[in-house]
């Protein structure tokens with residue numbers, strides 16, 4: 458069945474998705490798009506890059522759809538200059554990308570690989586030359602395989618290796634990248650990598666999962682401290698946050714929703730912004746859990762090292778029933794887990810400001826996969842994505858009006874790419890990638906977005 462969110466023939470589809478809402482964003486608000494290294498770069502074996510857990514995972518039969526891998530991906534490693542020209546043409550003001558740890562340190566330790574760093578140097582300089590602000594994520598899931606062989610994120614030492622890697626990257630690029638993000642979606646590593654097992658490293662081990670969460674948070678804090686030692690750039694975490702709502706007004710649903718929210722949101726937000734893990738989650742894990750036993754004196758002080766901003770990634774809400782089951786309430790996209798609910802973005806942004814104070818926020822991911830096709834006339838028509846983005850931009854605008862210090866918005870994604878276990882089947886880009894030729898074709902949504910950026914108005 459075609460997902461309702463992308464189906465222009467659905468009775469719910471807006472016949473005029475490009476209709477302007479007349480919502481002007483504050484001067485200085487910045488518009489951009491996001492990608493990550495393994496999803497677009499390809500060049501998996503070039504210039505001294507080591508293997509990552511995603512190379513191993515995607516090359517393991519049965520792990521990804523159609524056996525797809527990131528070996529070539531969108532070939533951005535070779536096409537970066539024309540990709541930057543395209544970004545400039547679209548008017549992007551900020552670009553969020555990630556740095557591949559195994560390009561910088563093939564086995565995750567030691568002296569940095571200059572050829573790997575040079576790629577990011579060229580990319581950053583190319584962005585600055587085109588007037589686009591670089592925003593770099595240090596880790597978007599591509600852990601060096603050698604570190605996985607040493608225990609991966611279950612091994613506390615890997616957090617310290619990450620701190621060292623961060624220091625190498627900051628030394629090379631810290632002065633030219635104004636905003637750094639530490640770890641992309643630690644929760645997804647925990648839930649998909651260690652609970653569901655459908656992401657690398659492909660484990661299903663609940664006792665390991667939350668120890669991994671703690672070590673990811675520790676790694677975040679160590680990277681923040683490394684930056685402070687060498688640069689005045691800004692830094693923060695990148696969290697995928699999910700507003701959680703009770704399915705009914707029973708006290709049982711309220712209690713289940715509160716705990717669900719603890720695992721989805723407060724575990725990450727509270728530790729970084731309040732210096733404590735939420736007690737209800739610690740109680741639920743239990744004093745004998747590997748996570749609780751793995752927290753050492755001083756860890757929370759490292760984790761809560763002051764940050765300059767929080768990066769919010771929003772895709773879907775959860776509706777929680779007594780006992781912790783979830784229910785679907787809204788039309789879904791091609792991603793089975795995504796319900797289309799723009800108000801959830803408003804709720805999450807305003808909740809962060811209410812609960813954690815006026816820390817600057819940026820949206821570093823929000824987007825929709827659609828069954829995009831290259832038409833005979835050479836265009837790609839994606840009205841569902843236009844409608845989705847328009848409605849989410851409007852929700853962000855409303856949040857700013859309610860006092861949320863939101864600085865910028867990065868659509869996921871700049872271009873179609875390797876969507877992890879879904880391989881190349883799901884297309885999330887503003888720009889269509891014709892993989893056999895690697896030709897880039899801006900979709901209707903990209904052209905529409907160009908107008909939004911030009912006018913700073915939705």
Ligand code: FCB
Pocket residue numbers: 493496641642645697822869876877885
């Ligand atoms: C996020 C990931 C990103 C992409 C989008 C669809 O969870 O950070 O790499 O896969 O989902």
